[in-house]
Amino acid sequence: MSMPALFKGRLSIPVIGSPLFIISVPDLVIAQCKAGIVGSFPALNARPAALLDEWLARITEELAAYDRAHPERPSAPFAVNQIVHRSNNRLEQDLALCEKYKVPMMITSLGAREELNQAAHGWGGIVFHDVINQFFAHKAIEKGADGLILVAAGAGGHAGTISPFAFVSETRSWFDGPIALSGAIANGRAIRAARVLGADFAYIGSAFIATKEANAVEGYKDMITRSGADDIVYSNLFTGVHGNYLKPSIVAAGLDPDNLPTSDPSKMSFGTDASGERAKPKAWKEIWGSGQGIGAIKEIVPAAELIARFKKEYDEAIDPPL
Numbered sequence: 001m002s003m004p005a006l007f008k009g010r011l012s013i014p015v016i017g018s019p020l021f022i023i024s025v026p027d028l029v030i031a032q033c034k035a036g037i038v039g040s041f042p043a044l045n046a047r048p049a050a051l052l053d054e055w056l057a058r059i060t061e062e063l064a065a066y067d068r069a070h071p072e073r074p075s076a077p078f079a080v081n082q083i084v085h086r087s088n089n090r091l092e093q094d095l096a097l098c099e100k101y102k103v104p105m106m107i108t109s110l111g112a113r114e115e116l117n118q119a120a121h122g123w124g125g126i127v128f129h130d131v132i133n134q135f136f137a138h139k140a141i142e143k144g145a146d147g148l149i150l151v152a153a154g155a156g157g158h159a160g161t162i163s164p165f166a167f168v169s170e171t172r173s174w175f176d177g178p179i180a181l182s183g184a185i186a187n188g189r190a191i192r193a194a195r196v197l198g199a200d201f202a203y204i205g206s207a208f209i210a211t212k213e214a215n216a217v218e219g220y221k222d223m224i225t226r227s228g229a230d231d232i233v234y235s236n237l238f239t240g241v242h243g244n245y246l247k248p249s250i251v252a253a254g255l256d257p258d259n260l261p262t263s264d265p266s267k268m269s270f271g272t273d274a275s276g277e278r279a280k281p282k283a284w285k286e287i288w289g290s291g292q293g294i295g296a297i298k299e300i301v302p303a304a305e306l307i308a309r310f311k312k313e314y315d316e317a318i319d320p321p322l
């Protein structure tokens, strides 16, 4: 296990609030960081691109003010997610803004790039890269990422298929740096379990969709609180990459979630089109992503309340005697 110095004394629980397309906005990130977990957002959520400057200014200033008022328990660091894919034509511009604000942590997805890792190291930041198998995990570390996000089976959005048990232990056999485990973690006991498996952090996304600060329509938040693992379908139809989605949202779009056709991966749309906007927004605006862990989410609450619940459950979670 290996927790980078950046996080020491700044976390209430070992959790990274993962970046969620459309949903993660400054209100959510700031609430997460103040409550002691890493808050993050995809740079592409700030649209148009110039808005990223404003978002970074606001997050940096509000967290600095909070830290001045609470020197005994400063806020957790925040992270910006960069989609490193050829379709992302904002990457350079967004990276320059991350440098301007010396963003403490970068989360890269869909492609590991050496120059990006070096750039972040240059301003004192660290980089975690998200991967779905050992091949990409090795590649990320070879290219200079500091930490790995292991996206296991059952994760929301673009998920993998590997069991978290196998994924963490195989990775720990060659990597002793920081690991965040992603996929269907939505209660404090599961956060504890991720640590027992050998991960440093639990990486949690879907649970935060049902918070007051999340930028999601009420119907989406409600669906999270009413659904469980049986309501999730794994398909590559919507973006060209396999991911987990809420069946009721697929039904609402007029499709049969149990008989979905497969899609052509070469037509992947998880990026930006020429105008700098994501192509095919329908995939995230109407077909709603979610991981399998949401059976533990029963109500829409402020993010701080959800994090307090996680902390209580995490503190109470023990291995019962035989």
Ligand SMILES: Cc1cc2nc3c(=O)[nH]c(=O)nc-3n(C[C@H](O)[C@H](O)[C@H](O)COP(=O)(O)O)c2cc1C
Binding pocket: 018, 019, 020, 021, 022, 023, 042, 081, 108, 109, 130, 151, 154, 155, 156, 157, 158, 182, 183, 184, 185, 203, 204, 205, 206, 207, 288, 289, 290, 291, 292, 293
């Ligand atoms: C609606 C939705 C949107 C997502 N958008 C992104 C994204 O833009 N970038 C990214 O790296 N991961 C994205 N993810 C994946 C999450 O960061 C994370 O891996 C996942 O939510 C963890 O699993 P969980 O949802 O079961 O907690 C998304 C996930 C969901 C559910």
